[in-house]
Amino acid sequence: MRRVAVFMLVCALGVGALGQVTISFWHAMSRALGETLTELVDKFQEENPGIKVDLVYQGGYSALQQKLIAAVAAGEPPILAQQYQNWTTQWLDALVDLDLFLPAEIQADLLPQFDELFEGRMVTVPFNKSILVLYYRPDLVPDPPRTWEEFESIVTAIGKDEEKGVYGTAFRPPNPEIFLTLLYQAGGSILSDDWSEVTINNPAGLEAAEFAARLAQYALLDSAYTSDAIAKGIAIGAFIDTSAGYTYNMNAANAAGVPLAVAPLPCHDGNCASMIQGTNLAVFAPKASRAQIEAAAALIAFLLREDNIVYWAQKTGYLPVTRSAIYGDLWQSYIAGKPAQKVMTDQLIAGGFGQLLHPRYMDMRSLLITYWELLLMGEDTPQAVLDALAAEIDAIK
Amino acid sequence: MAGHGLRVNAYLLRRGVGLVVVYALLLFVAVIMGMPLFWMITTSLKDITQALRIPPQWIPNPPQWGNYPAAWNAAPFAIYFWNSFFLAVTTTVGDVATSIPAAYVLAKMNFFGRGLLLGLLLGTLMIPGQMLLVPSFVLINRLGWYNTYWALIIPWTAGVFGIFLLRQFFKTIPDELWDSARIDGCSRLRYMFQIAVPLVRPGIATVALFKFVGSWNAFLWVIIMTDKVGLRTVPVGLRFFMMDIGTDYPRLMAAATMAIVPVLILFAFAQRQFIQGIARTGIK
Numbered sequence: 001m002r003r004v005a006v007f008m009l010v011c012a013l014g015v016g017a018l019g020q021v022t023i024s025f026w027h028a029m030s031r032a033l034g035e036t037l038t039e040l041v042d043k044f045q046e047e048n049p050g051i052k053v054d055l056v057y058q059g060g061y062s063a064l065q066q067k068l069i070a071a072v073a074a075g076e077p078p079i080l081a082q083q084y085q086n087w088t089t090q091w092l093d094a095l096v097d098l099d100l101f102l103p104a105e106i107q108a109d110l111l112p113q114f115d116e117l118f119e120g121r122m123v124t125v126p127f128n129k130s131i132l133v134l135y136y137r138p139d140l141v142p143d144p145p146r147t148w149e150e151f152e153s154i155v156t157a158i159g160k161d162e163e164k165g166v167y168g169t170a171f172r173p174p175n176p177e178i179f180l181t182l183l184y185q186a187g188g189s190i191l192s193d194d195w196s197e198v199t200i201n202n203p204a205g206l207e208a209a210e211f212a213a214r215l216a217q218y219a220l221l222d223s224a225y226t227s228d229a230i231a232k233g234i235a236i237g238a239f240i241d242t243s244a245g246y247t248y249n250m251n252a253a254n255a256a257g258v259p260l261a262v263a264p265l266p267c268h269d270g271n272c273a274s275m276i277q278g279t280n281l282a283v284f285a286p287k288a289s290r291a292q293i294e295a296a297a298a299l300i301a302f303l304l305r306e307d308n309i310v311y312w313a314q315k316t317g318y319l320p321v322t323r324s325a326i327y328g329d330l331w332q333s334y335i336a337g338k339p340a341q342k343v344m345t346d347q348l349i350a351g352g353f354g355q356l357l358h359p360r361y362m363d364m365r366s367l368l369i370t371y372w373e374l375l376l377m378g379e380d381t382p383q384a385v386l387d388a389l390a391a392e393i394d395a396i397k
Numbered sequence: 398m399a400g401h402g403l404r405v406n407a408y409l410l411r412r413g414v415g416l417v418v419v420y421a422l423l424l425f426v427a428v429i430m431g432m433p434l435f436w437m438i439t440t441s442l443k444d445i446t447q448a449l450r451i452p453p454q455w456i457p458n459p460p461q462w463g464n465y466p467a468a469w470n471a472a473p474f475a476i477y478f479w480n481s482f483f484l485a486v487t488t489t490v491g492d493v494a495t496s497i498p499a500a501y502v503l504a505k506m507n508f509f510g511r512g513l514l515l516g517l518l519l520g521t522l523m524i525p526g527q528m529l530l531v532p533s534f535v536l537i538n539r540l541g542w543y544n545t546y547w548a549l550i551i552p553w554t555a556g557v558f559g560i561f562l563l564r565q566f567f568k569t570i571p572d573e574l575w576d577s578a579r580i581d582g583c584s585r586l587r588y589m590f591q592i593a594v595p596l597v598r599p600g601i602a603t604v605a606l607f608k609f610v611g612s613w614n615a616f617l618w619v620i621i622m623t624d625k626v627g628l629r630t631v632p633v634g635l636r637f638f639m640m641d642i643g644t645d646y647p648r649l650m651a652a653a654t655m656a657i658v659p660v661l662i663l664f665a666f667a668q669r670q671f672i673q674g675i676a677r678t679g680i681k
Binding site (some may be wrong): 074 | 444445448471527530531533534535538543616617620621624633636637638639644645
């Protein structure tokens, strides 16, 4: 910690000696999330009077992505931006190697789940991260399922009654991360380790797809957030959703007057993998001076500091991304009386995995969305869906 | 005489029944068309549970008037409203001002390549706007207009839609009118402004209203071309209520209700001209 403090002091003194350094920070955090981010950035500026941060809300993730594409093409990107990992390959060459600017102590403090290198380069750091967990109705599911078999038997028992608004589970077709979680739990993967072969349609993939297809027969399939369905009074036995949606799901359940609880994901043959979601921070090189890059690195280091990251997690529902924060007293005492947050934390530590860091992952994800929907809708057999998906991935990998 | 009276009565009855049927049909269509507006306004006064209830709860009980101040305070809406109004007015004036002469020329003046020019202009309508975002951003940056009102106004002061629409209006004016005016010594410019333009007023109102609404609703262009809160517009403020993990419908609808008020006022003033314009061009 001392070295981090010294690093930040040196940064502050360094930029201070040259006058005030201004860095732009583009993000897509609105309402409470945006307010908390603003609070932290204000605190950073108080601690670092030589650095001014222009925090700019860019109207949501889709608009932020389009603006970043345009800005990078024009050679006018911001200094710092929030971004999904799957955007990285679009502008990899424009990103700063953060390992050169962040203290080794901070890099080593990141949880191994976030040890993500693009072509051997550390170009992003995790920021607002969530994990998939199981939400369930204790009145319908007294004991949350621990295995796929238990999950399926519960979902089948609750069944599906559209007239009464009762469903065993729920899936969001635009969210293929659920399928990837099942795929990884079954021991499968999108590509082989050396990326030379598409493996998504191998027996493990088929097992995951068949499992999802069987559950889908009793599922509410809706692109809208599951919290919307809950608020409408629709009863869903148990469903997989992101931990970031906790507040919304609980508010919806409270509004509908029904209980809702959180449990670890059901595992398959002892594999409890769960896909991490959320965005990272990246520093863009094209227009940045050395002082600006150092200022951006100082802000990242500040945001990853234990007290700040725990505060961020408490206020937003995201999970801490560093060892010092997640195992530290601040977070551990916070979750001690909060079973749901404890489940999410344990899920991240035990089974969290990130996205495939392939240059064409973004295109692969688009394909995954299409075929995940086909699978859920029962448009074709799981094997046929996977084979078609594999062929398309093979063409772009 | 009695037979004549009976026939008159039968005629009046038939006419009355016909009117009732027509009005019932119109009322039905009006209800269908007005339903989303009604839902928006009533949802702006509901809490989240009432907003999402199925079947819909049409009347908020109790009305949540606090949604309006909460929505207003969630983002700097005073600035956003001013910017939306300023941009909508300036781009509408600019678009109408450039569309009129361009449309007149394409409708009434013969010159080499007129058809090709019109085809090229119409061809630009086929290009999705999002494809133009990156080159537009590059251009705006090179012009030094990034983060200025210029970026939000100048590119929108000319549009193919307005030109094409007004061209169709100008084409309906008989050429004999120009012949007569010319005999009386009228110049082309004076004829256009003093005779032709007043005849296409419904078309101008239609173009203006479409432009105003389009500018009022501008979101992506504003986000891409600006960074400053002081340059952002109402649709950017509406995005505050839509997060990646859920949407705050009651406050979103409260903000949306406030956002459509200026457009409704404008429509109320331009209603007659607008409907004539729609009827004459067949725009839907």
